Amino acid sequence: MKPLTLDDLAALASRPAPVTTDFVRVQLDTGGIAAGAEETFAAFRSAVAAAALSTPVLRVGSHGRSWADPVVEVAAAGLPPVLYGGVKADVAPQIVAAHLQSGRLIDDHVIAPASGAAELAAPVTHLLVLDTGVGEAKTKFFQFSFVEELKRRGLADQIQVARALDLGVYDEGVVVTLLPAGVTYTNVLAPDVARIVEQSVQGRQVLDDLLWKRTDPQVRIVLRNCGSIDPESLPDYLERAHGYQGLRAALARTPEQVIEELKVSGLRGRGGAGFPTWLKWTNTRIQKSEPRCVICNGDEGDPGAFMDRSVLESDPHSVLEGLMIAGYAIGAAHGYFYIRAEYPKAVERVERALAQAREAGLLGRNILGTGFSFDAKIRLGAGAFVCGEETALIASIEGKRGSPSPRPPYPSVRGLWGRPTAINNVETLANVPAILLRGGAWYAGYGTETTKGTKVFAVTGKVKNAQLVEVPMGTTLRSIVFDVCGGVLEDKDIKAVQTGGPSGGVIPDKHLDTPVAYETLQQLGSIMGSGGMIVMDTTDSMVDVAKFFLKFCVDESCGKCAPCRIGGFQMLQILDRISRGRGAAEDIAALRRICQAMQKASLCGLGQTAPNPVLSTLRYFDEEYKAYIEGGPSYARKMARAAGGAEPARALAPATTEGA
């Protein structure tokens, strides 16, 4: 690629993104690949070739619907883009034959999130049907009913009725979506079939009593390009995603103005602690010593969290652009991506992005002739959770044992190689280009008083649609779990949601209507954390949940400071006893005492927050602990069977544990 100039970028900014109406986009991130997306990609290539079609089969990142992997987006035959889930290799030829060649959707794979549309401007081409109630028994019946009705009116040849995979509406009975408009009807009953066909399909009238008016709470800022562009193509990013326009906007201003824009946006660190990004940058910028450094923290390690991985894999240039803007703002010419080695695909794509940016003159000396020089390197984490902590991360890059060190000095004063260093999380950086491009005020328009913008959550556990969710701050936990992710698996009752990973806590059902913000979650005894969200149903034992997270922290403790090293281990011994029904009444007091020592006397955030899962389960579910202690081993066995385990959780290795 020829080196870009500032004029080239300006020209790209005013040029509208090319509209493509003919493509197959296979979502190839680690999750998709694990589900067979590479095979799907190959199957599409050969099927398209065999059919002698010209439709390009493209690789893109993931938009986050992990539960539906492999996910493919198809635009062809004059239809608007349609999303298919669960597209294993054998489904590809069916899609090519039906969708690409004859404009017909295939059954049981279409994902068409309800849009809240309330108008039928264009003629209806397809009906999507899905029973979202318990049992899913009536989908086929309604498909049949609609087909019969259409036949009766002689419309069966023009309008297809397909069974959907997901319509973005849950627990609302039979749901019908009318394409291309996306008008969605819920709680459709048998008598409604004729009405819908007559009035909506033929008459293009919207039936208000059935209309689903709620809109999806999701707002995609961080994930704006994920799943829609080729993460391995710089031209795609430049032409279709306003790529590097945020950088252009930044370079047109002074670093102080850039920081001011961040201040207006209210963006706070998305790694978990929520420190204001502008302040972190200012604290680094005002240091007299040079050179300075910026680091992108890609050491995501919370169990169940995969936001950062997905962004790095699906939109690496956005993160790089954010890092460059950070570099410009704080006066750093050197950047590092610290990415955990368990993310090879992310590393590969960031590496490629760096090479492409270098080739295009977006990295190096005197970028775009503005006098700003910047380059970045990748450093791999070696599998230690604690290396996400800033001082440990720095030690790790420097080649030392990854242990935190006391602060002060803060990294902003004396960081990597003793230089002033700003460390920002992947998601934080991915927000930055959008803020520069669209303005801090626009960004601050989302969110709550204290917590602006959006947050990406990785929702997993006992949830129907385990996936990435990006919602404005202030959205309730219940809305995330039920409106976006479809509710609890097997329609069991929800017990709690765990947020914040091993440093977080459980939030019980009664508090699920709390709007998500740094402060509100803290008040409930949990934290925002990096965005892991684990859904638990009534069969989950809270003692086991606490044990699971504590075990994680015990395994990941660097061992440097006594409260964390020994405290975590000793608590785990106690929890293990309790969970096997061998606890004693005084164990609860002992737990609380060790919790206090760990919280107050641990050196870094890992140790200080490791007791949170225990404390929050004790806060909301202390009767469960008591039940284990009073009920003894037989109770423990009963709980284990209820959770689906064959036998109670086996005893941890005896006190002389070997290394993890």
Added chain:
Amino acid sequence: MSAVATLPTVKATINGLVVEVPVGTSILDAARRAAVKIPTLCKHKDLLPTAACGLCVVRNKGGPRLLRACCTPLEAGMEIATHDNEIVEVRRSTLELILSNHPAECLTCGRNGECELQSIAADFNIRTDGIKRHVKEQPADRSTGSIILEFEKCIKCGRCLQVCQEMQDVWALSFLERGINTRMAPAGDIALAESPCVKCGQCSAHCPTGAIVENDETAAVWAALHDRDKVCVVQIAPSVRVTVGEAFGLPPGTNLTKKLYSALRRLGFHAVFDTNFSADVTIVEEATEFVQRFVHQRGPLPLITSCCPAWTDFMEKKHWDFIDNFSTAKSPQQMLGVLAKTYYAQQAGIDPAKLVVVSIMPCTAKKYELSRTEEMFASGFKDVDICLTTRELARMLKQSGIDFLALDDGAADSILGEYSGAGTIFGTTGGVMEAALRTAHHYATGQKLGQVEFAAVRGLDGVRTAVIDVGGAKVRVAVAHGLGHVSAVLEQVRQARREGKEPPYHFIEVMACPGGCIGGGGQPYGVDNERRRQRIAGLYQDDRDQAVRCSHENPEVVRLYRDFLGQPNGTKAHELLHTRYTARPLYKR
């Protein structure tokens, strides 16, 4: 107007008391000034805070969390509380956690009665095992014969690592694994003897518990003393006389030379010698070497002192390109040993095979030196049979029933007992240099030195350099102590070598331990710079108290050369009093 720049200070309160301290002073140090003691197990005055133990937590009014006093600088306007209810509770729980991970073996531990953990547990009035004890079984490392690593007793404070890696630049010790399995061990999980360890023992001097201790060989000495077929003689190193009193509650620097003579004789030693005597011999040999190289250009410069075995080991492993610069003179310990088994044995009519030479040293590396090379057996017998550290001697004295401090003064035995002031200052950094300069001056000029004290080489700065006038010739000298300071000096020499220039120094003294032998790894516990200064002052006073202050004027030394050795650096002297060096691999596997 005062020309003295005063450091900017900060004012804050600690427990309501107003304190004003220089900017950057830690809360821990600031509290000390206000007579407030904040407990800590990991912070050592010699070292940077490791922030490992978590006992020093304090509260700043209105702050979100507790702060570590060891590594948080006091800031203006802080209102620090050090002992409120919650803080004390947190400390107590943390201490109980540490104790739960430590074997309850106090009664049989090498640090019994001198252990920082034990004493803090006593201070906290810990009376029960509040938390179930969990200690992973791990065999001790006894591979070096100098230092024993009792891993189970390690509380992971990180002091020894900082000592080994940064203070001493040795990098033998490291942390392995993580979480509860974290352990201090030789890097790469090998035996200590296979590691770069130079046996300086600074780790043992800084360890708060019994996790790193000297290899106690008192039993072997008792056995020898009780063996009727053996004749035991003993020597005491220069620094031991001003440190041993600390083990009996006396202030550092108290000179107990003559009480030591009495005590050792009471222990049953047939003859009591003084390593100061052989230090004088070492100086005669080394000054002769220096004059040969400096005045007669026979041999490479700089000449580097070699009487510290940890330094010698370090050089052989890391700086072996300086082998030819090393003085070949043996250390005073070895010289006394070989002279006892030859000269003394002859004169006293004792079969050297029956003679057991015991040395009392400040040092764990001296144990290693006993069999360092075949030259340590030059007379056909081992120069020195058993080496004890100051700490081991104190224990023997306590076992023996001797009321050490109540003893009358005694005298050392001829013909290896008399010493000059130059011999006694061997025990401090800069002392060997100063002693050598006194004698070298005489050898080079033939004149008697008027002012024998060379203030320029004294002090506790890591590296001290000076230009000394020796009969009109300018001798450039450098003194380094603490192995971490050595590389910079040697690098200057290498640089000059590469550029074909004259060496920046003619004479370099290196002692492995900060402060020299008075700060040795086998000395009584609790070393810090204040204590080092007091110990050093004791030695310089001993120097001033001597009628003879130059090694070559020591009458017994003069007699030794006249009656037995012949010329300094002569054939016999070379055969008995000199050694060789070889490059050694850093890792032995």
